[in-house]
Amino acid sequence: MEGTNFSRYKAKKMRMLAYHWSEAKKHKVLYLFLLPFALVFGAFVLAPVGISIFFSFTYFNVLEPARFIGFQNYLNLFLADDVFLIALRNTLILAVITGPIGYICAFLFAWFINELPRYIRAFVTLVFYAPTISGAAFLVWALIFTGDEMGYLNAILIRFGIIQEPQLWLTNPDFMMPVIIVVVLWMSLGAGFLAFIAGLSTIDETLYEAGLMDGVKNRWQELWFITLPNMQGMLMFGAVMAIMASFAVGQVTQDLAGFPSTDYAVHTIVNHLVDYGAIRFEMGYASAIATILFVTMIYTKILVGKFISRIGT
């Protein structure tokens, strides 16, 4: 019984293989199209990621050869590293808040800007993209949130009598998380935003005319029934960019709130990773942290993808 089942399974597998082979031969030219990208991608993106995941199962201090230690890094992360759990919590809070809000803002602003005439639109896009194009631009927030009475925010709030004494926005654990959320949101008009701008211009204009005939009354109906269903691809792209940006917050917290921040109040996974990788030279451990972040992001992407495919239906 088992033997026949197995042979049937084997025959089926062989048939599938033969089918795939013939399919592959039929599409020979397409493999040639893909080849240059696949080669470079394999060597400089895929291989480094693979090697990093391998390192996560080793003790690797960058100087000595890596030593295989199985799941020890992962066990230590969850059972022996209190700070990691804080970092995980902070990262999830940041991602859950800044991810969706940043994503929706990016789309709405792109949609609003798309209404403007050509050259004005290009300029306004630049203005809104400025936080991303001008490198470490978020450092200007340090001026606003300075803890003495000369900091912009403190000065304004004191002048209007809302607070009596200057607040330590960047060192008081009560304020740090909201401050970082504001800064991250401010930076969220990035790659996804530009993709939306480009995507809005590729939508077939005749669809809007057809919509007008069918009785679409205002711009919001137009958005929901015509624009969004025709932008599924860009919405997915924007979502992946938003996931990347909201889970990988690290530079901002490090530069604004200090490294480490007070009581680890805004210590994120990326901060934790840089701590172990660049300061303690425990690259194996850092790789394990990166791998956990990676898996979290993949699951989020799958979840978000399911949600996006329902838009407009």
Added chain:
Amino acid sequence: MTKVMGKTSLRQGEITQRAKRKRVNRNVRRPNRSLSGDIFIVFLLCVFGFFFAFPLIFAINHAFKPMNELFMFPPRLFVINPTMNNLSDLFILMSRSWVTFSRYVFNTVFITFVGTVGHLMVASMGAYAVSKYTFPGSKAFFNLVIITLMFSGFVTAIPNFLILAQLGWIDTFWAVIIPSFAFPMGFFLLKQFIDTVPMSLVESAKIDGAGEWRIYTRIVMPLVKPAMLTAMIFSVQGLWNNPQANLIYTEQLKTLPFALQQIVGSPHTPNIARAGVGAAVAMVMMIVPIILFIVAQSNILSTMANSGIKE
């Protein structure tokens, strides 16, 4: 009345249709737009615009501040006595360096240009194949590209260095240029846009006797021009200030950001005595990406090329 108008209204319909086309091209008011809504949008964009333009305004003002204003306490956003000294100091400094300034500019422009052109070609070819056809491995490959996008770049820096060292590319332009070809974000973006090109268009071209290469260059590429321009912005932005250029340490081959960093320090390790020059550098380094950005953005137009084709 309507009976009489019967014939002419058809004509008129045609004319309004044409007028509508023109209107769309010139980006004048579309139907379904209320005036109050338009005003609200302009108002919203103005309010938030200042908020987002803050770093640009700051960088430009900072570059023209004299020394006493740069270190003024409390700090001011706008410059009071603008000076050109920072910029002229920068040019004097650069004209004195033993590797000429133009050499650094050439290095940066060369890396950015070759990297971007290569990336756009390689990524769009791959994206075309994966997007328009399903063949064994195509879906898996695409998923792999998206997934690897999410892995922390900090950790992969070491394996990346080891691979480049094995290839012997450390301290050459190729260490920066070749890896940038496979920038996964550009591939992902282009694939999503090529998905919107109707397959019927590809098939009808094939019936007319066009090969894959011809379809790719003549039909698909012009239709995804907005995506190509956007991918170009990402690529230029990534390469112009590419941190991976620290794998190049021969002085004559260094890129502009790293050459300038030696003079003024990085944002994290500023050189106090040259804070003015540093502010000028921050502004000068933004000029090229910003010009390219504006040119690219103003060329993102409704192509209307795929209107009238229904799946």
